[in-house]
Amino acid sequence: MTRDNSIVVEKLVREFKKGPRAVDGIDLYVAPGEIYGFLGPNGAGKSTTVLMLTTLLPPTAGSARVGGYDVRTEGPKVRSVIGAALQEAALDPLLTGRDHLKLQTMLQAIPKAERKPRQEELLDRVGLTDAADRKVGGYSGGMKRRLDLALALVHRPTILFLDEPTTGLDPQSRTALWEEVARLAREDKVTVFLTTQYLEEADVLADRVGIIDNGKIVAEGTPTALKEEIGRPSIHVTPCREEDRQRIAELMKQYGEPLGSERELVVRLREGIGLVDVIRAMDADGVVVDDIELRAPTLDDVFLAKTGRTLEGAATGEDGASAR
Ligand SMILES: Nc1ncnc2c1ncn2[C@@H]1O[C@H](COP(=O)(O)OP(=O)(O)O)[C@@H](O)[C@H]1O
Numbered sequence: 001m002t003r004d005n006s007i008v009v010e011k012l013v014r015e016f017k018k019g020p021r022a023v024d025g026i027d028l029y030v031a032p033g034e035i036y037g038f039l040g041p042n043g044a045g046k047s048t049t050v051l052m053l054t055t056l057l058p059p060t061a062g063s064a065r066v067g068g069y070d071v072r073t074e075g076p077k078v079r080s081v082i083g084a085a086l087q088e089a090a091l092d093p094l095l096t097g098r099d100h101l102k103l104q105t106m107l108q109a110i111p112k113a114e115r116k117p118r119q120e121e122l123l124d125r126v127g128l129t130d131a132a133d134r135k136v137g138g139y140s141g142g143m144k145r146r147l148d149l150a151l152a153l154v155h156r157p158t159i160l161f162l163d164e165p166t167t168g169l170d171p172q173s174r175t176a177l178w179e180e181v182a183r184l185a186r187e188d189k190v191t192v193f194l195t196t197q198y199l200e201e202a203d204v205l206a207d208r209v210g211i212i213d214n215g216k217i218v219a220e221g222t223p224t225a226l227k228e229e230i231g232r233p234s235i236h237v238t239p240c241r242e243e244d245r246q247r248i249a250e251l252m253k254q255y256g257e258p259l260g261s262e263r264e265l266v267v268r269l270r271e272g273i274g275l276v277d278v279i280r281a282m283d284a285d286g287v288v289v290d291d292i293e294l295r296a297p298t299l300d301d302v303f304l305a306k307t308g309r310t311l312e313g314a315a316t317g318e319d320g321a322s323a324r
């Protein structure tokens, strides 16, 4: 019998004394083997949710079952099936990567004969074999995150929680981590619950995305479905000559709803209108443009539609400086 490595959350609430309702009645379901991206700006309630699902913080109300076990009443069982790489990574700068894995295999009571092979396998898996005997204090941000991930995998969890695993990483380290997470889900059928502030991360990596803002889930679905819900792509035109701007704007208005006009003129295309239609019309009108581009809606358009703010804007808001 295969274990049910799903996550089922109903009306989950967490209040802090004098604080806000950090998590304000969320419902969600993560299917076995699925990568679920929990996307939201700083302070949205992502970490608080993860802390409850990993049994580190008791819910104020509501329920959550992780791997079939109740986070309130079956903490040890939940902890036996999950792995977690949280934002406050507890790495010791004076120990090496291998030391950390050695300790973790002991803490997780991996049988003695299996410890060494398990360490080597995990070091290899996250690409730290060559750096295994260096002190963690000298590791880059990306290497620390990869070590975190290896530590979370020591006891072969079937459900993995990653809280902003790539925040602050350079694009290359980010891609490497995405590949590893994707492989865990595809090959090892691990269920992954991952929080992020990055649209692209949710878009590229997640099978389904939940967008959280002020403790509430404001949208949920596959990235494709969420973007389709927003609808039509937009056309962005940079006029060649400033004196043509007005004329181009008038022309574009016939094909969709104007969205803005700073340097670029932008319209959200009406149903049934394509880029060619606009280009033909401009051609017929003898209009010259520097650049014309069709852009599909992004998850930021989804966030904007649901909250009235852009995620990038929200992320650099009041508490933007304290990334954790
Ligand atoms: N221990 C705490 N005590 C009081 N308020 C808290 C505590 N932890 C988080 N909060 C508040 O709860 C809200 C959600 O925080 P958090 O879950 O950390 O958001 P995120 O991980 O999405 O950035 C924020 O307003 C934050 O200030």
Ligand SMILES: [Mg+2]
Pocket: 043, 046, 047, 048, 087, 163, 164, 324
């Ligand atoms: Mg957080």
